[in-house]
Amino acid sequence: MGCEETRNSNLPVLMCFFQIGNDEQKEFCLKLKDSFRYEKAIRYEIKSTNEPFSIKLKIKNIIHDITTDFINSTEEEIQKVLNDIYKKLDEQE
Numbered sequence: 213m214g215c216e217e218t219r220n221s222n223l224p225v226l227m228c229f230f231q232i233g234n235d236e237q238k239e240f241c242l243k244l245k246d247s248f249r250y251e252k253a254i255r256y257e258i259k260s261t262n263e264p265f266s267i268k269l270k271i272k273n274i275i276h277d278i279t280t281d282f283i284n285s286t287e288e289e290i291q292k293v294l295n296d297i298y299k300k301l302d303e304q305e
Contacts, residue, residue, distance in 0.1 A: 224301060225270040227257045237265050240285045247290055250301060269297055271304045 228244060230237035241258045244267070248254070265282040268275050278296050283289050 223253050223255045224304070225255045225257055226297065227259075227266075227268040227270060227275075229259050229261045229263060229266050229268075231265055232260045232262060234265070236285060237282050240282065240290070241267075243285060243290055244293060247294060248297075250298060252301070254301075267293060267297075269300050271300070276300050 226245070226248065228241035230241050238258075238260070245256050245258065248256075264280060266280045267278040269278055270276075278300070279293055
């Protein structure tokens with residue numbers, strides 16, 4: 213494992229899981245990633261799954277549930293989820 217891999221493994225991970233074949237949920241995950249703005253680095257994991265939609269944040273091997281409710285892909289909904297993520301990241305400082 214190289215130095216870059218070791219350093220990146222310590223970064224928080226934003227995990228977004230969307231249901232297989234659900235393009236609206238997939239689009240939400242991609243918009244969320246593109247809209248993410250935070251002062252520190254973070255990794256992203258976006259995957260399709262047979263499980264229900266969910267967004268989680270992994271910090272220091274602890275997984276925090278952000279949301280399991282998919283409402284729609286509006287900017288307002290994305291901002292609400294981002295604010296929840298930023299709040300959780302700030303708590304870990």
